[in-house]
Amino acid sequence: MSDRLAVAKTYKLYIGGKFPRSESGRVYRVNDAKGGFLANAPQGSRKDLREAVTAARKAFPGWSGATAYNRGQVLYRIAEMLEGRREQFVAEVTSAEGVPGKRAQALVDQAIDRWVWYAGWTDKLATVLGAANPVAGPYFSFTVPEPTGVVGVLAPQDSSLLGLVSTVAPVIAAGNTAVVVASRERPLPAISLSEVLGTSDLPGGVVNLVTGNAVELAPWLAAHADVNAVDLVGAPEILGAELERAAAGTVKRVFGAGRAGQEPDWTRPPGMERLRAFLEHKTVWHPQGV
Amino acid sequence: MSETPFEYAPAPESADIANLRPAYQMFVDGKFVDGAGEPMKTVNPATEEVLAEVSTAAASDVDRAVRAARRAYDRVWSRMPGAERAKYLFRIARLVQERSRELAVLETLDNGKPIRESRDADLPTVAAHFFHHAGWADKLDYAGYGPDPQPLGVAAQVIPWNFPLLMLAWKIAPALACGNTVVLKPAETTPLTALVFAEICQQAELPPGVVNIVTGAGEVGAELVAHDGVDKVAFTGSTEVGKQIQRALAGTGRRLGLELGGKAANIVFDDAPLDQAVEGVVNGIFFNQGHVCCAGSRLLVQESVAEELVSRLRDRIGTLRIGDPLDKNTDVGAINSRAQLDRITELADSGDAEGASRWTSPCPVPERGYFFAPTVFSDVQQSMRIAREEIFGPVLSVLTFRTPEEAIAKANNTPYGLSAGIWTEKGSRILWAASRVRAGVVWANTFNRFDPTAPFGGYQESGFGREGGRAGLEAYLNV
Numbered sequence: 001m002s003d004r005l006a007v008a009k010t011y012k013l014y015i016g017g018k019f020p021r022s023e024s025g026r027v028y029r030v031n032d033a034k035g036g037f038l039a040n041a042p043q044g045s046r047k048d049l050r051e052a053v054t055a056a057r058k059a060f061p062g063w064s065g066a067t068a069y070n071r072g073q074v075l076y077r078i079a080e081m082l083e084g085r086r087e088q089f090v091a092e093v094t095s096a097e098g099v100p101g102k103r104a105q106a107l108v109d110q111a112i113d114r115w116v117w118y119a120g121w122t123d124k125l126a127t128v129l130g131a132a133n134p135v136a137g138p139y140f141s142f143t144v145p146e147p148t149g150v151v152g153v154l155a156p157q158d159s160s161l162l163g164l165v166s167t168v169a170p171v172i173a174a175g176n177t178a179v180v181v182a183s184r185e186r187p188l189p190a191i192s193l194s195e196v197l198g199t200s201d202l203p204g205g206v207v208n209l210v211t212g213n214a215v216e217l218a219p220w221l222a223a224h225a226d227v228n229a230v231d232l233v234g235a236p237e238i239l240g241a242e243l244e245r246a247a248a249g250t251v252k253r254v255f256g257a258g259r260a261g262q263e264p265d266w267t268r269p270p271g272m273e274r275l276r277a278f279l280e281h282k283t284v285w286h287p288q289g290v
Numbered sequence: 291m292s293e294t295p296f297e298y299a300p301a302p303e304s305a306d307i308a309n310l311r312p313a314y315q316m317f318v319d320g321k322f323v324d325g326a327g328e329p330m331k332t333v334n335p336a337t338e339e340v341l342a343e344v345s346t347a348a349a350s351d352v353d354r355a356v357r358a359a360r361r362a363y364d365r366v367w368s369r370m371p372g373a374e375r376a377k378y379l380f381r382i383a384r385l386v387q388e389r390s391r392e393l394a395v396l397e398t399l400d401n402g403k404p405i406r407e408s409r410d411a412d413l414p415t416v417a418a419h420f421f422h423h424a425g426w427a428d429k430l431d432y433a434g435y436g437p438d439p440q441p442l443g444v445a446a447q448v449i450p451w452n453f454p455l456l457m458l459a460w461k462i463a464p465a466l467a468c469g470n471t472v473v474l475k476p477a478e479t480t481p482l483t484a485l486v487f488a489e490i491c492q493q494a495e496l497p498p499g500v501v502n503i504v505t506g507a508g509e510v511g512a513e514l515v516a517h518d519g520v521d522k523v524a525f526t527g528s529t530e531v532g533k534q535i536q537r538a539l540a541g542t543g544r545r546l547g548l549e550l551g552g553k554a555a556n557i558v559f560d561d562a563p564l565d566q567a568v569e570g571v572v573n574g575i576f577f578n579q580g581h582v583c584c585a586g587s588r589l590l591v592q593e594s595v596a597e598e599l600v601s602r603l604r605d606r607i608g609t610l611r612i613g614d615p616l617d618k619n620t621d622v623g624a625i626n627s628r629a630q631l632d633r634i635t636e637l638a639d640s641g642d643a644e645g646a647s648r649w650t651s652p653c654p655v656p657e658r659g660y661f662f663a664p665t666v667f668s669d670v671q672q673s674m675r676i677a678r679e680e681i682f683g684p685v686l687s688v689l690t691f692r693t694p695e696e697a698i699a700k701a702n703n704t705p706y707g708l709s710a711g712i713w714t715e716k717g718s719r720i721l722w723a724a725s726r727v728r729a730g731v732v733w734a735n736t737f738n739r740f741d742p743t744a745p746f747g748g749y750q751e752s753g754f755g756r757e758g759g760r761a762g763l764e765a766y767l768n769v
Binding site: 241242 | 418434436529532533534536537539540541542543544546548550705720724725729730731732733734735736739741743744745746747749750751752753754756759760761764769
C-alpha cells in the first residue's frame with residue numbers, strides 16, 4: 001500500500017464551458033452509497049441556473065447551425081474520451097450507486113456505447129423524420145426536424161451515469177443546448193462527465209451542468225421563459241404537477257408529463273422517444289413554375 | 291375620353307342551399323339529442339340575424355359523450371382492422387364532397403367568410419384531409435413509429451370558429467385513422483357545420499360513439515378537456531386558453547396537442563417580385579378576414595422598397611370588395627362576432643395611440659353586420675401592441691429592415707412561432723432565411739398554403755404537436 005496522499009479534486013459547476021463555483025458559495029456533502037464522505041459538491045442556486053440558461057441560449061445558434069456531420073463528430077469524440085476515463089467512471093459509479101464493480105463496469109460500458117449510438121443519429125434525423133410532402137398543387141413542400149432550443153434536463157436521481165447520458169445525449173444530438181440539474185445524491189459522475197465535455201470539442205454552453213437540489217432548482221427551470229422544453233425524469237415526484245403548471249406559462253414542451261421522477265430501465269434500448277421529444281417540424285413551401 | 295360606368299352586379303349564392311333548420315341538436319352516441327344546457331342562438335355575422343337555435347351541453351352531457359366514446363373505443367373502434375376504419379373515412383370524405391356546396395354555404399352563413407373561400411378553400415381541404423387520413427388507417431405500421439403503433443383512446447377536441455369544418459377535419463380525421471374515438475366541441479359561434487357533419491357520420495354508418503359532438507361555450511370545453519375519461523386533448527385556439535389547458539392537465543399524464551396563436555412575419559426583400567409579393571401579402575393578411583392563426587400580420591419590408599411596396603399594396607387593397615359573404619365577388623367577408631370586432635377595433639385604436647400611421651381601405655362597408663375595412667399601419671415599432679399581439683383581423687402592421695440579419699432578428703422577436711413568409715428571387719436567400727426563422731411553417735414566394743400531407747404547427751408559444759402528414763400521426767398514437 002502506497003503511503004502517498006492522493007490529490008483530492010474540487011468539484012465545480014460547468015457553465016458556458018467554464019468551471020465556476022456556485023455564486024452562492026454553498027456546498028453540500030456527497031456520500032458514497034454506504035454513507036462515507038466522498039466530496040463536497042457545489043449547491044447551485046437560482047442565479048447559477050440563470051447563468052446556465054444564458055450560456056445555453058448563447059450557444060444555441062452555433063450548435064443548432066453546425067452541420068449534422070460536425071455534431072456527430074463532436075459527439076463521437078466525447079465517446080472516445082469517455083472510453084479513456086473508463087476506470088475513473090467505474091470507480092465513481094461504484095461508490096455513487098453502491099453496485100458491485102462488475103455491474104458498474106457494465107453500466108459505464110453501456111453509457112459509452114449509448115453515447116456512440118446517439119452520436120450516429122445526428123445526420124439521420126432529417127432523413128428519418130423529415131419528408132418531401134406530396135401536396136396537391138404546383139408547390140415543392142418539404143418538412144425538416146429542427147431542434148426545439150434550450151432544454152432543461154432534470155437528470156435521473158438514481159442512474160448517475162447511464163441515465164444521465166441517456167437524457168443529455170439525445171438533447172444535444174438533436175441540436176439543442178442543455179441545462180442539466182444533476183442527481184443530488186450522486187453528482188460526481190455528472191461532474192466528471194462535464195470535465196470530459198469541457199476538454200472535448202463540444203462548444204462551451206452546449207451542455208451546462210448545475211449540481212444541487214432539484215427541489216430547489218426545478219421550479220425555476222420549469223418557469224424560466226428562455227427555456228423551451230424540460231425533461232422531468234429526475235424531478236421530485238411530488239413537484240411533478242407544479243412543474244408542469246410552471247412550464248405552461250411559456251408553452252414548454254414537457255417530456256415525462258404525468259410521470260415525473262419515474263426512471264425507466266436505462267439498460268433497455270432507448271428508441272427515438274427522446275430525440276423526437278426535443279425536435280420541431282418545420283414545413284417549407286415554394287411554388288413550382290417556369 | 292369618356293369612361294363607361296359599369297354598375298356593380300352582385301352574384302349571390304343562394305342561402306337555401308344550406309338547408310338551414312330552425313334548431314340543431316348535439317350528437318352523442320350516434321344520436322341527435324338535446325343537451326341539458328341553456329340553448330344558444332347562432333348568428334349570421336353579416337346580418338346580425340339569428341340563424342338557428344342550438345342545444346348545448348351541461349356537465350352531464352359531456353360525461354355522457356365521453357362514456358359513449360369510451361364504449362365505442364373499447365368495443366368497436368380500437369378492435370376494428372385498420373382497413374375497415376379506412377373505408378369509413380373514405381365514405382366520410384366522399385359524403386363531404388357530395389354535400390360540399392351545402393356545407394360551404396352553411397359555413398359562410400354561420401362564420402361570415404366569403405363563399406369563394408368556403409367553397410374553394412375550406413371544403414376541398416376538408417374532404418382532402420379525410421381522404422388522406424383514410425389511407426393511413428391500415429398503414430400505420432409504415433409510419434415510422436415502430437410496428438403496430440397503438441391508439442391513445444378517447445380524444446377531447448376543442449376547435450375555433452375561424453375554419454369551423456376544416457379544423458374539425460384536422461382533428462377528427464387523424465384521430466379516427468389512428469384508432470381513437472372523439473368528443474369534439476365546435477366553437478360557440480360556429481357550431482352548425484359540425485352538426486351537419488354528425489349527420490354525415492350517420493349517413494356513413496359510422497358506429498355510434500366513435501364521433502360525438504357537444505356544443506356550447508368555453509365552460510363546456512373546459513369541462514371536456516378536464517374530464518377524467520379522456521386520454522388525449524387537442525386544442526386549437528388562443529395561446530391564453532392553450533396555457534390554461536396545459537395547466538389544467540398538469541400531472542395527469544394525458545397527452546396534449548396545442549395549435550395556438552401567431553404573429554407571423556412576412557419578409558419582403560428588395561429583390562422580391564413585387565407584384566407577386568403584393569398578392570401574397572394581401573392573401574396573407576386578408577384571407578378569411580385575417581381570422582387565421584398563421585396570418586402574415588407583420589409585414590417586414592426592406593427599406594429600399596418599402597415605399598413602393600406599401601403604395602402598391604394600398605392600390606391593391608383598395609380594390610378588395612368587402613361585403614355580403616354569399617356574394618361570389620366578395621373578397622373580405624364579415625368579422626365572426628361582435629366580440630371579435632370589438633377586439634380588432636380596440637387593438638387598431640392602440641396603433642393610433644402608440645403613434646403608428648393608419649390607412650383604411652376606402653371600399654364601401656355594409657351598414658349592418660360585423661365588418662372591419664382592410665387596414666394597414668405603417669411606421670410601426672416592434673414595441674407597439676399591433677406588432678406584438680395577435681389581432682386576428684384584417685389589420686396589417688408594416689415594419690422595415692435594412693439587412694437580412696435584421697429581418698430575421700425582427701421576425702423572431704416574438705414569443706409565437708407559427709408561420710413566416712419570405713419574398714425574394716434569390717434561391718439561396720430563401721433557404722438561408724427559411725432555416726433561420728423560428729416558425730413551424732414557412733412559405734417562400736407564396737402564403738397560406740395548406741395540405742393534409744404537409745405537417746402544420748408551431749414553435750414556442752404557438753403550441754406543440756403537428757397536424758397533417760406522417761408527423762401529425764404522432765399526436766394520436768401511443769408512441
